[in-house]
Amino acid sequence: xxxxxxxxxxxxxxxxxxxxxxxxxxxxxxxxxxxxxxxxxxxxxxxxxxxxxxxxxxxxxxxxxxxxxxxxxxxxxxxxxxxxxxxxxxxxxxxxxxxxxxxxxxxxxxxxxxxxxxxxxxxxxxxxxxxxxxxxxxxxxxxxxxxxxxxxxxxxxxxxxxxxxxxxxxxxxxxxxxxxxxxxxxxxxxxxxxxxxxxxxxxxxxxxxxxxxxxxxxxxxxxxxxxxxxxxxxxxxxxxxxxxxxxxxxxxxxxxxxxxxxxxxxxxxxxxxxxxxxxxxxxxxxxxxxxxxxxxxxxxxxxxxxxxxxxxxxxxxxxxxxxxxxxxxxxxxxxxxxxxxxxxxxxxxxxxxxxxxxxxxxxxxxxxx
Ligand SMILES: *Cc1c(COP(=O)(O)O)cnc(C)c1O
Numbered sequence: 001x002x003x004x005x006x007x008x009x010x011x012x013x014x015x016x017x018x019x020x021x022x023x024x025x026x027x028x029x030x031x032x033x034x035x036x037x038x039x040x041x042x043x044x045x046x047x048x049x050x051x052x053x054x055x056x057x058x059x060x061x062x063x064x065x066x067x068x069x070x071x072x073x074x075x076x077x078x079x080x081x082x083x084x085x086x087x088x089x090x091x092x093x094x095x096x097x098x099x100x101x102x103x104x105x106x107x108x109x110x111x112x113x114x115x116x117x118x119x120x121x122x123x124x125x126x127x128x129x130x131x132x133x134x135x136x137x138x139x140x141x142x143x144x145x146x147x148x149x150x151x152x153x154x155x156x157x158x159x160x161x162x163x164x165x166x167x168x169x170x171x172x173x174x175x176x177x178x179x180x181x182x183x184x185x186x187x188x189x190x191x192x193x194x195x196x197x198x199x200x201x202x203x204x205x206x207x208x209x210x211x212x213x214x215x216x217x218x219x220x221x222x223x224x225x226x227x228x229x230x231x232x233x234x235x236x237x238x239x240x241x242x243x244x245x246x247x248x249x250x251x252x253x254x255x256x257x258x259x260x261x262x263x264x265x266x267x268x269x270x271x272x273x274x275x276x277x278x279x280x281x282x283x284x285x286x287x288x289x290x291x292x293x294x295x296x297x298x299x300x301x302x303x304x305x306x307x308x309x310x311x312x313x314x315x316x317x318x319x320x321x322x323x324x325x326x327x328x329x330x331x332x333x334x335x336x337x338x339x340x341x342x343x344x345x346x347x348x349x350x351x352x353x354x355x356x357x358x359x360x361x362x363x364x365x366x367x368x369x
Pocket of ligand 1: 054055056057058081082084085127153155156176177178179189190
């Protein structure tokens with residue numbers, strides 16, 4: 001039986017042509033593809049400027065550094081996220097303050113955010129988890145009053161909208177990731193988008209050894225890094241971005257197919273639609289009922305060639321991360337989600353017969369309890 005992987009990137013002839021054109025040009029770094037990709041990202045996210053960089057984690061880290069956040073500062077975020085969110089904060093020397101998520105949206109709970117603010121809070125990093133926007137209106141209103149920066153972790157949500165506003169430039173800035181399972185891919189890569197061109201300029205310098213535009217030599221007054229993105233990667237990203245809305249539609253169709261074939265099973269499905277919002281389907285995560293051994297389910301599915309993922313373990317359960325973070329209240333929703341969640345195979349070209357095979361295997365395992 002064919003193996004059904006958890007995720008698979010979609011590379012078209014146009015993508016290949018775009019990368020080959022760069023190879024033929026001989027200009028493999030800091031060339032025109034980068035500028036084109038950045039302009040398209042800014043445009044897609046309704047921001048005024050964008051910086052392409054080497055990963056989503058790098059984009060989050062650059063945002064924090066560009067805002068001057070470091071040791072002694074607190075950044076409020078969630079524990080139900082990919083560990084990169086936390087690692088970016090820890091790399092600056094700041095302290096992540098972890099709050100619980102809402103059981104239904106699986107996103108940051110604004111009331112808990114507000115209760116966690118201290119005089120040391122410099123930024124909030126909401127995560128648009130699994131392609132669903134965090135409650136930005138409430139978050140912006142809480143933070144705006146106190147001049148706290150909002151850095152959107154939009155790594156999983158390129159193209160998601162609240163009303164007609166795309167995520168990414170609603171807050172101070174937003175980070176995107178382009179690993180092969182993300183809404184678009186550049187292999188490895190990321191971007192930062194903002195409505196503040198000066199912030200993007202500071203981050204651009206930090207991503208390029210501290211150089212300011214036009215500097216031939218690295219500037220000596222900023223400790224920068226090399227977080228640049230290659231021309232090949234930028235060309236691939238620009239090509240993928242051109243068909244983002246088509247890709248989002250195809251991902252939504254796979255989600256709708258899962259929604260239908262999983263109906264009636266004893267598990268919790270994510271909502272197919274959210275009023276007033278556009279989802280950018282990133283993964284399809286179900287919650288198994290209490291008492292179901294998730295490891296056993298995963299193992300049995302794997303035996304049938306069906307790969308699943310744990311999106312996500314609670315980050316505060318890692319000793320290393322817990323020791324460096326502040327958890328000032330219990331995180332019961334996060335712990336429950338992290339124990340029950342199961343990510344099913346998901347990518348834009350996933351066929352309905354494969355979705356039915358996954359559902360059939362799950363149905364059998366759940367009925368045999
Ligand atoms: C993927 C992801 C990141 C990091 O992206 P990389 O490109 O892998 O560094 C950060 N946050 C979230 C929520 C992600 O899903």
